[in-house]
Amino acid sequence: xxxxxxxxxxxxxxxxxxxxxxxxxxxxxxxxxxxxxxxxxxxxxxxxxxxxxxxxxxxxxxxxxxxxxxxxxxxxxxxxxxxxxxxxxxxxxxxxxxxxxxxxxxxxxxxxxxxxxxxxxxxxxxxxxxxxxxxxxxxxxxxxxxxxxxxxxxxxxxxxxxxxxxxxxxxxxxxxxxxxxxxxxxxxxxxxxxxxxxxxxxxxxxxxxxxxxxxxxxxxxxxxxxxxxxxxxxxxxxxxxxxxxxxxxxxxxxxxxxxxxxxxxxxxxxxxxxxxxxxxxxxxxxxxxxxxxxxxxxxxxxxxxxxxxxxxxxxxxxxxxxxxxxxxxxxxxxxxxxxxxxxxxxxxxxxxxxxxxxxxxxxxxxxxxxxxxxxxxxxxxxxxxxxxxxxxxxxxxxxxxxxxxxxxxxxxxxxxxxxxxxxxxxxxxxxxxxxxxxxxxxxxxxxxxxxxxxxxxxxxxxxxxxxxxxxxxxxxxxxxxxxxxxxxxxxxxxxxxxxxxxxxxxxxxxxxxxxxxxxxxxxxxxxxxxxxxxxxxxxxxxxxxxxxxxxxxxxxxxxxxxxx
Amino acid sequence: xxxxxxxxxxxxxxxxxxxxxxxxxxxxxxxxxxxxxxxxxxxxxxxxxxxxxxxxxxxxxxxxxxxxxxxxxxxxxxxxxxxxxxxxxxxxxxxxxxxxxxxxxxxxxxxxx
Numbered sequence: 001x002x003x004x005x006x007x008x009x010x011x012x013x014x015x016x017x018x019x020x021x022x023x024x025x026x027x028x029x030x031x032x033x034x035x036x037x038x039x040x041x042x043x044x045x046x047x048x049x050x051x052x053x054x055x056x057x058x059x060x061x062x063x064x065x066x067x068x069x070x071x072x073x074x075x076x077x078x079x080x081x082x083x084x085x086x087x088x089x090x091x092x093x094x095x096x097x098x099x100x101x102x103x104x105x106x107x108x109x110x111x112x113x114x115x116x117x118x119x120x121x122x123x124x125x126x127x128x129x130x131x132x133x134x135x136x137x138x139x140x141x142x143x144x145x146x147x148x149x150x151x152x153x154x155x156x157x158x159x160x161x162x163x164x165x166x167x168x169x170x171x172x173x174x175x176x177x178x179x180x181x182x183x184x185x186x187x188x189x190x191x192x193x194x195x196x197x198x199x200x201x202x203x204x205x206x207x208x209x210x211x212x213x214x215x216x217x218x219x220x221x222x223x224x225x226x227x228x229x230x231x232x233x234x235x236x237x238x239x240x241x242x243x244x245x246x247x248x249x250x251x252x253x254x255x256x257x258x259x260x261x262x263x264x265x266x267x268x269x270x271x272x273x274x275x276x277x278x279x280x281x282x283x284x285x286x287x288x289x290x291x292x293x294x295x296x297x298x299x300x301x302x303x304x305x306x307x308x309x310x311x312x313x314x315x316x317x318x319x320x321x322x323x324x325x326x327x328x329x330x331x332x333x334x335x336x337x338x339x340x341x342x343x344x345x346x347x348x349x350x351x352x353x354x355x356x357x358x359x360x361x362x363x364x365x366x367x368x369x370x371x372x373x374x375x376x377x378x379x380x381x382x383x384x385x386x387x388x389x390x391x392x393x394x395x396x397x398x399x400x401x402x403x404x405x406x407x408x409x410x411x412x413x414x415x416x417x418x419x420x421x422x423x424x425x426x427x428x429x430x431x432x433x434x435x436x437x438x439x440x441x442x443x444x445x446x447x448x449x450x451x452x453x454x455x456x457x458x459x460x461x462x463x464x465x466x467x468x469x470x471x472x473x474x475x476x477x478x479x480x481x482x483x484x485x486x487x488x489x490x491x492x493x494x495x496x497x498x499x500x501x502x503x504x505x506x507x508x509x510x511x512x513x514x515x516x517x518x519x520x521x522x523x524x525x526x527x528x529x530x531x532x533x534x535x536x537x538x539x540x541x542x543x544x545x546x547x548x549x550x551x552x553x554x555x556x557x558x559x560x561x562x563x564x
Numbered sequence: 565x566x567x568x569x570x571x572x573x574x575x576x577x578x579x580x581x582x583x584x585x586x587x588x589x590x591x592x593x594x595x596x597x598x599x600x601x602x603x604x605x606x607x608x609x610x611x612x613x614x615x616x617x618x619x620x621x622x623x624x625x626x627x628x629x630x631x632x633x634x635x636x637x638x639x640x641x642x643x644x645x646x647x648x649x650x651x652x653x654x655x656x657x658x659x660x661x662x663x664x665x666x667x668x669x670x671x672x673x674x675x676x677x
Contacts (some may be wrong), residue, residue, distance in 0.1 A: 140662035185604040211662040258643035334579035367618035427660035450613045458606045485650040
């Protein structure tokens, strides 16, 4: 029975049922069971295309199952489960529905075999996810949500335009490997790039994720961008341009993350940097590189969620995620601190943690394919990851200077969610074979070689040493309450300012014209007044006698003239 | 003051006490020394096995260590310079952003130990 239903519909059905159930734990149980059921279905589906539907003369493939879509489907189910477990205390119906529909749409998009189905789910993720931002219910989150929605919907509209052009060109809407060339393929590429936070298109990510609710950010972090990574891996694997885009993505966010005060925004920059590694893998495009991208996306969703969870738990207890206000929380939130450290070690790719066994697939393949500069950038970016996610997040929250805050430890369900996620991060790092078995292609790779382990440990420990030296010498920049400008300044400040200037300019021109017309009318009236006013010759009152004389003179002249 | 401090420490859970060891000023030197020794050991480890990297530069002993140390320092310095250019007050974007506003307290579960 369940095999004839698209996986996304399980989530939609659950969202419909949820409203009929009483508030409280019953709804929580449904939120946890739905992803488990979906994962079970994905696990048992054979490879192939199912559920073809006719729609306005086109065949839509609702379920295309292969090893690439399966691994993304599974990790999305796992992320939905962990996110919902973390959000067990939330009683906000809107957030619960949004979380279900968002996960469902992302999974639906992953299994979409054609571009039209992809478009529907693509927009679905945008519409569902914005409620996780609006659910904060503040003025700021409302405006941020609007900006987010505008960009996400635009990405979908561009996807649809690209699909239409591609269909006119090839006569097919199948979502398969494309080569950049025609306008259609470029538009689809751009649409994926917007959701994947390519450089200059990235800022919706850092703008919106810190504005969502505590649990909303954890859920947001998993889906949208990794869906875009999947779409790029499916549609543009081996596109060399992606190597350079990806390298730029690993590079620029680390500088911004370093000086950002809001730790959830630091994590958003860090997310952007991690996407860069995946995009490089897609650009390299070999079997091993695609394996690297898929496995890194899998591991990344877990450790990124774990980091957002630990900062979220701190926020739930203290009301802030700003580094300048935090510090020394390990005293009363030691378990959260340890979970955070595990997430930090995983993202920094310490040996025995998940990032190590997945990122190295991408790095090694980049080197194998002879991209020395890209490789050097990726190694540098790895040290950068350590800097903001590995050190800054745990150090300035749980250690560092004592903020004097003594919050309670995180609620028990959050601890369970974090503990389970932390366990998975270590499990993948220690025993990567089960993850490798899920990858799209066969893996012939040993992450734990002497040179690899020592090299990575050297990189990380010496970078750590540099951090300590910079802290002790006072060179390391302090955490201060401030915001930093990024590309979003263009549409949040520059364009509104320019608009205001142009608006004021146009208004001034009209004002001038109006003044000019008014002045001319006034002048005209004055002139007329001069001529016809009561004081002027034209309208002066003259006596009747003078008139009679003049008439008599005229008549006299007429009489004289008549004699000639 | 000191008495208060030690009283407070005794209230922390065993795990909290263990972790708070790392925050004490007097232990900072020990940690620093430990890290420096670890780095030195890792550098020495490079001589114990045959390195087989993709590029020749990887075969220089301590290459990764030096690269990590200097690039990390460069990163911090560049970021510091970047801050001079792009830093703005927290309420720069006014009420159209969440930076200047408090997180709604009804969505928090605060409480201190």
